[in-house]
Every structure is written in C-alpha cells, then in structure tokens.
Amino acid sequence: xxxxxxxxxxxxxxxxxxxxxxxxxxxxxxxxxxxxxxxxxxxxxxxxxxxxxxxxxxxxxxxxxxxxxxxxxxxxxxxxxxxxxxxxxxxxxxxxxxxxxxxxxxxxxxxxxxxxxxxxxxxxxxxxxxxxxxxxxxxxxxxxxxxxxxxxxxxxxxxxxxxxxxxxxxxxxxxxxxxxxxxxxxxxxxxxxxxxxxxxxxxxxxxxxxxxxxxxxxxxxxxxxxxxxxxxxxxxxxxxxxxxxxxxxxxxxxxxxxxxxxxxxxxxxxxxxxxxxxxxxxxxxxxxxxxxxxxxxxxxxxxxxxxxxxxxxxxxxxxxxxxxxxxxxxxxxxxxxxxxxxxxxxxxxxxxxxxxxxxxxxxxxxxxxxxxxxxxxxxxxxxxxxxxxxxxxxxxxxxxxxxxxxxxxxxxxxxxxxxxx
Numbered sequence: 001x002x003x004x005x006x007x008x009x010x011x012x013x014x015x016x017x018x019x020x021x022x023x024x025x026x027x028x029x030x031x032x033x034x035x036x037x038x039x040x041x042x043x044x045x046x047x048x049x050x051x052x053x054x055x056x057x058x059x060x061x062x063x064x065x066x067x068x069x070x071x072x073x074x075x076x077x078x079x080x081x082x083x084x085x086x087x088x089x090x091x092x093x094x095x096x097x098x099x100x101x102x103x104x105x106x107x108x109x110x111x112x113x114x115x116x117x118x119x120x121x122x123x124x125x126x127x128x129x130x131x132x133x134x135x136x137x138x139x140x141x142x143x144x145x146x147x148x149x150x151x152x153x154x155x156x157x158x159x160x161x162x163x164x165x166x167x168x169x170x171x172x173x174x175x176x177x178x179x180x181x182x183x184x185x186x187x188x189x190x191x192x193x194x195x196x197x198x199x200x201x202x203x204x205x206x207x208x209x210x211x212x213x214x215x216x217x218x219x220x221x222x223x224x225x226x227x228x229x230x231x232x233x234x235x236x237x238x239x240x241x242x243x244x245x246x247x248x249x250x251x252x253x254x255x256x257x258x259x260x261x262x263x264x265x266x267x268x269x270x271x272x273x274x275x276x277x278x279x280x281x282x283x284x285x286x287x288x289x290x291x292x293x294x295x296x297x298x299x300x301x302x303x304x305x306x307x308x309x310x311x312x313x314x315x316x317x318x319x320x321x322x323x324x325x326x327x328x329x330x331x332x333x334x335x336x337x338x339x340x341x342x343x344x345x346x347x348x349x350x351x352x353x354x355x356x357x358x359x360x361x362x363x364x365x366x367x368x369x370x371x372x373x374x375x376x377x378x379x380x381x382x383x384x385x386x387x388x389x390x391x392x393x394x395x396x397x398x399x400x401x402x403x404x405x406x407x408x409x410x411x412x413x414x415x416x417x418x419x420x421x
Contacts, residue, residue: 006251008162009231010197013137013248017120025161025257030154033063034119034136039105040068041361042124042143044089045082050147059153061094067108068100072356075364103329103355106130106299110214111331113240117232118248122146122155127299127379129221133214134239135232135248137197140221160226161257162197167204169265174414176309176397177208177215178301178377182270183262185222186280194224196257199250204264205230210239211305218300218379222277269412271375272395275383283400283412291394293374294319294405295386296350297326298360301377301398304332304341310402311341313416314348320408323350323401324366326358348406359386368393375404 005024007015015023017031038047043066051058058064066086074080083100090098102108106127109115117135121128124146131138141155149155167180198220205213213230220228230236237244269283296302296310307327314323325345327333333355336342346352359366360378367387368374374386374393381393394410403413 006254008197008199008254008256009135009248009250010137010162010199010227010229011159012250013118013120014157014159016118023159025159027159029157029159031120031157033122033149033153033155035063035065035115035121036146036149037065037067037105037109037121037123037125037128038143038146039066039070039125040072040082040086041070042146044086046143047124047147047150048085048089050144051150054147054151058093058150062096063153064093064095064150065097065105065109065114066090066095066099067102067105069104070357070361070363072101073354079364101330101354103327103332104299104357106218107303107328107332110134110210111329116240117236117244122149126221127218129225129228130214130218130299132217132220132227132229133210135230135236137227137229139227158195160195160197162199162254163193164199164201164256164259166259166261167200167202167264168261169204169263170207171264171267173417174269174399174412175267176399177212178397179267179270180264181215181219181222182272182280182395183264183267185219185272185278186270187262188223188260190222190224190276190278192223193220195226196224198223198225198228199256200228200230206233206235209235211303215300222380269397269400269414271400271410272381274381274392274394277380277395283396283410286394286410287412289410290373291321291375291404291409292372293366293368294321294323294401295359295366295374295376295378296323296398296401297328297358297376298378299328300379301401302326302328302332304335306377306398307332307336307345308339308341310398311344313399313402313413314350314406315344317348317406317416319349319405321405323348323405324353325350326353326365327355330355362386375401375410377401
C-alpha cells in the first residue's frame with residue numbers, strides 16, 4: 001500500500017460523490033451528481049431525443065436546472081421556437097427549477113442558492129466552472145453526455161490533478177477582479193490547466209465576496225480547466241446565511257501539481273486584445289484606440305457589482321459612443337433600479353437591455369458588423385464571437401468599458417474615479 005494521498009478540495013468532493021474514502025489524480029470513477037444544469041441553447045433542443053432513446057425518465061427532476069438565457073427575448077422565429085421547445089420540455093418533465101427572463105444560467109444558479117458548497121455539479125455550458133465560487137465542483141460537459149446524466153444521475157470522471165493559484169495583496173482604485181483574470185491568462189496562458197482543477201487561495205481571494213470569486217472561477221475554463229474552485233469559508237457561510245455543517249476543506253499540505261503565486265497590489269487596468277483571451281496588455285499600452293461600441297454584459301461582466309462599478313465611472317458624465325448594458329440577471333437589474341445605479345447608467349446615455357446573454361454568443365441585441373471594434377466585459381473575444389469575423393473585440397473590466405464609452409477610445413478608468421476629473 002502506498003502512502004496516504006493528501007487530497008485537494010476537488011478530490012475530496014469527487015471522492016464523496018463516488019462513495020470512496022480517497023481518490024487520486026488519474027483515477028476513473030462513476031460519481032453521483034448533485035445538480036445537472038443546462039440552458040435553452042444546450043438543453044432540450046439538442047438532447048431531448050437522446051433522453052427519450054434512453055428511456056425518457058429523468059433520474060430526479062428536482063436536481064435539474066434549466067434556464068432560457070441565450071435567446072431571450074427571441075429575435076427570430078427560430079429563437080421563439082427554441083424557447084417554446086424549452087418551455088414545453090420543462091413542463092413535461094416536471095422541472096421545477098425552470099427559469100426564463102431571469103437572466104444567465106451561471107448567475108441564476110448562485111443568486112438563487114441552487115448550488116451549494118460540496119456539491120458536484122455538471123452543466124452543458126463551458127462557463128459552468130463559475131459555480132465553483134461557492135466551493136462546489138462544477139464541471140462543463142457536452143449536451144449528449146448531459147443526456148445520460150439526466151437519466152442516470154451519474155457521470156464518469158477521470159480525477160483531475162490540481163494547480164493552486166495564490167493571490168495576495170489589494171487592488172488599486174480602478175482595478176477589478178476581471179483585471180486579475182487577465183493577469184493570470186497573460187502570465188499562464190490559456191492552456192495552463194487543461195483537464196486540471198484550479199484552486200484559488202490567498203488573502204486577496206479571501207477578501208472577495210462571492211461575486212468577485214465568481215469572476216476568477218468563470219475564467220477557469222479559459223485556462224482549459226476541468227473545474228475551478230474557491231474553497232468554502234466564512235464568506236461562503238455568510239452568503240448562505242447559515243453555518244455550513246458539511247463545509248469541506250482540502251487536506252493540509254494537499255498534493256498540488258503546481259503552485260503559482262501572484263501579488264495583485266501593483267496591477268493596473270488590463271485588456272485582452274483580439275482574438276485570444278490570453279493576448280493581454282495593459283490599458284495604458286493601447287490607450288486611445290478608437291471604438292465603435294462599448295458593451296457591458298455577460299455572466300462575468302454584468303452582475304450588480306459590475307453595474308455599480310461602471311456607474312461609479314459614468315455618474316455625472318455622458319458617453320461618446322453607444323454603451324449597451326445587458327444585466328446578467330433580472331435581480332441585478334432590479335437591484336440597480338433600487339439603489340440609483342440604473343438611473344446613473346441611463347443618465348450617462350447607456351442603452352439598457354433585458355437580462356440575458358445578449359450578443360456574448362453573437363446571437364442578438366448588439367452584435368458587431370464588419371470592421372467594427374468594441375470594448376466589452378464579455379467572457380471571450382474569439383473571431384466571430386460577437387458577430388462579424390473581422391470585427392475586433394477587446395475584453396476589459398466594467399470600469400474600463402465605462403471609461404472607454406465616455407471617451408470613444410480605450411481609456412484607463414482611474415482618472416474618472418477622481419471627482420472633477
């Protein structure tokens with residue numbers, strides 16, 4: 001018998017789901033799923049027929065979450081048809097956790113406390129990794145594989161090795177957690193964690209609320225990760241308003257494949273240049289580049305906290321180019337309405353759209369035409385992601401997007417945080 005393996009939090013959760021006392025990287029297991037999630041794009045229209053081929057009966061409708069977010073509101077007859085297919089399938093399968101016009105799947109999962117620490121969650125969307133912000137193992141899978149999970153309640157996994165990213169320090173004014181994403185992607189590159197778990201630690205991570213942590217875990221998939229996770233702690237317990245009786249932590253001196261250390265204290269506003277998320281520069285290096293459109297949206301860039309940050313830059317000023325704002329969720333929109341954030345955005349010239357994915361997947365509500373350039377708070381900037389293949393998408397934090405909208409050019413937000421600037 002070999003020495004006892006000191007498990008990471010991802011390994012502990014997978015072991016628990018597999019009914020095992022211990023797992024190691026490379027082990028192959030069948031694990032019980034706590035939650036299976038999908039949206040209108042990845043859901044019934046793609047997997048309904050396969051579910052019927054497998055018997056048609058869901059293993060547990062109460063453990064299934066279905067959110068219409070990509071095609072809300074419908075802009076074509078085909079979109080309307082997809083929404084009808086999704087709605088009817090949810091009704092026939094008795095899925096109580098079905099939401100439409102509520103916002104983006106990943107944000108809805110967290111806002112409604114459907115995902116909880118220690119869960120094993122699988123989802124038919126690449127940014128499923130976001131749910132790791134609350135201490136869950138959240139793994140993206142394909143629609144076909146999800147169909148088998150819906151029927152069996154189990155998923156086959158090869159246990160990933162874990163890399164640890166320790167983040168220290170405090171952010172300067174004008175710098176946001178999204179800028180930390182760009183620091184990591186620019187330094188480690190988009191293939192640094194292929195089929196690995198990414199675990200975040202450090203006093204900077206501990207200082208973040210759940211919204212801030214979800215920015216880091218959302219970017220896990222852009223590193224190639226199987227899952228990304230912030231272990232549950234006192235912040236997580238406060239978010240759920242209860243003591244977490246089954247709070248899981250990795251073993252002391254857990255066996256990480258690699259450990260990376262970063263100090264965020266000297267970080268400045270960053271941007272990802274076309275057409276890769278790890279093609280990173282400082283805003284200062286590209287400042288002054290003209291833009292046609294500024295866009296606040298997506299699961300990573302349009303939470304209530306993001307809207308408030310943008311309003312901090314915009315308040316009392318007016319945009320020079322169109323600024324489209326698509327809140328991540330209806331709850332974010334309602335919160336922004338209550339606290340004056342929405343009024344500040346509108347007064348500055350922002351065009352507010354219904355909550356959802358919007359043009360993040362190049363579907364509708366603000367896609368780019370040929371040769372256009374946008375600065376956005378989206379998740380990705382690949383060719384054709386937001387419309388025309390020769391359009392240019394610059395990724396930035398909500399504050400940088402807002403400052404750039406004011407100037408009509410890529411702009412550092414820091415001066416706009418100083419009253420009278």
